[in-house]
Amino acid sequence: MSCSPEKIKLIEEIGVHFEKTHQLAPLAARIYVIMILSPKEGHTFDEIMTITEASKSSVSTQLNLLLQLNKIEYFTKPGDRKRYFRGNKMYLKNTLETYLASISEEIKVVEKITEFNSTYNSEKYKKTGEVPLLFKEYLLRQKENLKNTIAKISEIQNK
Amino acid sequence: MSCSPEKIKLIEEIGVHFEKTHQLAPLAARIYVIMILSPKEGHTFDEIMTITEASKSSVSTQLNLLLQLNKIEYFTKPGDRKRYFRGNKMYLKNTLETYLASISEEIKVVEKITEFNSTYNSEKYKKTGEVPLLFKEYLLRQKENLKNTIAKISEIQNK
DNA sequence: TTTTTGGTTCGGTAACTTCCGAACTAAATA
DNA sequence: TATTTAGTTCGGAAGTTACCGAACCAAAAA
Numbered sequence: 001m002s003c004s005p006e007k008i009k010l011i012e013e014i015g016v017h018f019e020k021t022h023q024l025a026p027l028a029a030r031i032y033v034i035m036i037l038s039p040k041e042g043h044t045f046d047e048i049m050t051i052t053e054a055s056k057s058s059v060s061t062q063l064n065l066l067l068q069l070n071k072i073e074y075f076t077k078p079g080d081r082k083r084y085f086r087g088n089k090m091y092l093k094n095t096l097e098t099y100l101a102s103i104s105e106e107i108k109v110v111e112k113i114t115e116f117n118s119t120y121n122s123e124k125y126k127k128t129g130e131v132p133l134l135f136k137e138y139l140l141r142q143k144e145n146l147k148n149t150i151a152k153i154s155e156i157q158n159k
Numbered sequence: 160m161s162c163s164p165e166k167i168k169l170i171e172e173i174g175v176h177f178e179k180t181h182q183l184a185p186l187a188a189r190i191y192v193i194m195i196l197s198p199k200e201g202h203t204f205d206e207i208m209t210i211t212e213a214s215k216s217s218v219s220t221q222l223n224l225l226l227q228l229n230k231i232e233y234f235t236k237p238g239d240r241k242r243y244f245r246g247n248k249m250y251l252k253n254t255l256e257t258y259l260a261s262i263s264e265e266i267k268v269v270e271k272i273t274e275f276n277s278t279y280n281s282e283k284y285k286k287t288g289e290v291p292l293l294f295k296e297y298l299l300r301q302k303e304n305l306k307n308t309i310a311k312i313s314e315i316q317n318k
Numbered sequence: 319t320t321t322t323t324g325g326t327t328c329g330g331t332a333a334c335t336t337c338c339g340a341a342c343t344a345a346a347t348a
Numbered sequence: 349t350a351t352t353t354a355g356t357t358c359g360g361a362a363g364t365t366a367c368c369g370a371a372c373c374a375a376a377a378a
Contacts (some may be wrong), residue, residue, distance in 0.1 A: 010275060017268050021261075023179070025242045025366055036272060047323065055368050060326060062366095081324060081376070089287070090292050102180075109176050113195060116169060128248070129289045130315055135251050138308040144302055149297040156289055184336060204355065214338050220355060221337095240346070240354060 001017045003051055007037060011051070020094075022071070027054050028062040042084035043077065068096055090138040093153045100146045107139050162210055166196060170210070181230070181254075186213050187221040194231045194246040201234065201243035229253055252312045259305045266298050 001012070011033045018029035019134070021137040030113055034043065049059050063085060066072040071091055088094065114132045118124045162170070170192045177188035193202065193301040203211070208218050222244060224232040230250055247253065262264055273291045274282045 004279075007275070007279075010271060014268055014271065017264065020182075021265070037280075038273055040283045056325075057327080057369075058367050060324095065324085083324085092290050095223050096294070096297070106174065106180070106221055110174055112169060112173065116166070116196055117373075120163075120166075121196075124199045127199075131251050131312055134311050134315075135255070138255070138304060141304050145297060145304065149293055152293050153290055156293075186337075215355075216339075216357080217337050223356085266358085 010037060020150075024066075024067065025062065027052060027058055028065055031059070031062055032066055032071055032087075035085060038086060038089070040086060042086035044082045044084060048085065090157065093150060093157065096146055096150050096153070100143065100150065103139060103143050103146060107136065107143070108137050169196060183224075184221065186211060186217055187224055190218070191225055191230055191246075192222055192227075192243060195250070197245060199245060201245035203241045203243060207244065249316065252309060252316065255305055255309050255312070259302065259309065262298060262302050262305060266295065266302070269295050269298065 011030050013032040014024065014033045014036075018024055018032055019026055022029065022032065024032065026110055031048060034048065045059060045063070048063070049056060052059065063072070067074070070088055071086055071094065073088045074085045076083055110132065114125070114129075114136070117132075118129070170189050173192045173195075174185065174189040175185055177191055178185055181188065181191065183191065190207060193207065193210055204218060204222070205217070207222070208215060211218065226233070230245055230253065231244055232247045233244045235242055269291065273284070273288075273295070276291075277288070
């Protein structure tokens with residue numbers, strides 16, 4: 001059940017990326033990558049320990065965190081006490097929904113900034129006013145793009 | 160030169176947001192917000208110390224970091240040794256360019272994941288293949304959206 | 319009933335981040 | 349020439365994060 005050198009390399013590489021994009025601890029990010037790069041049969045707790053070379057307690061904590069965040073899921077087999085972990089089937093949709101939430105946040109922030117500047121720094125705002133507007137329009141287009149994509153994915157996954 | 164309660168509230172509120180979205184230390188994030196919410200005349204080193212209630216050394220370090228990151232700039236007045244700090248006129252454009260870089264990164268990551276899964280987990284990939292494709296299309300549309308917005312902003316700012 | 323399996327929980331620690339104070343510097347002023 | 353101004357730089361303290369080992373627990377197996 002050990003990993004090919006190629007997979008090990010990807011786990012580290014994409015792991016670093018996921019630390020920032022998903023705001024996860026290094027170990028959690030690596031586990032998440034393993035789940036995404038693994039077949040539907042999933043991995044057991046022990047396999048994850050071996051692949052990550054991390055301790056039992058750390059694996060337990062981070063697995064439970066990922067479960068709670070809905071990034072991974074597990075299934076069991078009859079007459080087998082072990083849990084088999086894999087990426088949540090909805091993980092890309094969940095990712096997009098997280099993006100949607102943060103875009104909405106960002107739109108609010110931009111609105112607060114432009115509102116403040118247009119009332120308290122009006123002479124500054126007059127000169128640069130168009131740029132914040134273009135920025136906001138960009139954010140709104142992106143929000144639409146996200147909503148449409150989420151809708152399309154829902155359509156596929158609910159059929 | 161002290162701040163209105165409204166501005167103080169915004170500095171903290173948007174500051175927390177900027178810590179994550181711009182990957183800045185708390186103090187750096189707050190200084191950046193101050194710059195964005197301030198008139199074109201900018202603020203001096205001492206004013207920033209008073210508003211943030213931070214030490215000289217911390218303000219110095221974080222100001223230089225923000226300058227290096229091109230998020231803020233300063234100007235001087237003849238016969239006045241002080242520097243006047245303000246948000247970089249290009250800060251929204253710079254923000255979008257950072258977004259563009261990370262989108263391009265993300266596209267690469269998604270490509271690596273789908274490539275790996277389609278060769279090593281082909282049976283898994285067959286069932287979920289459409290979703291990663293939609294995801295990638297979403298990223299490409301977003302990249303276009305970003306590039307167009309950056310172009311529009313450049314047009315305004317270079318005129 | 320004892321042991322093994324498949325974990326969880328807790329206390330601590332090592333490493334990293336963030337900030338501060340004190341000493342320093344270079345230019346301007348007295 | 350001495351002092352003030354406008355910062356910079358360095359060593360370290362305090363707080364936070366990420367991980368580990370050891371003790372623990374509940375269910376199943378021996």
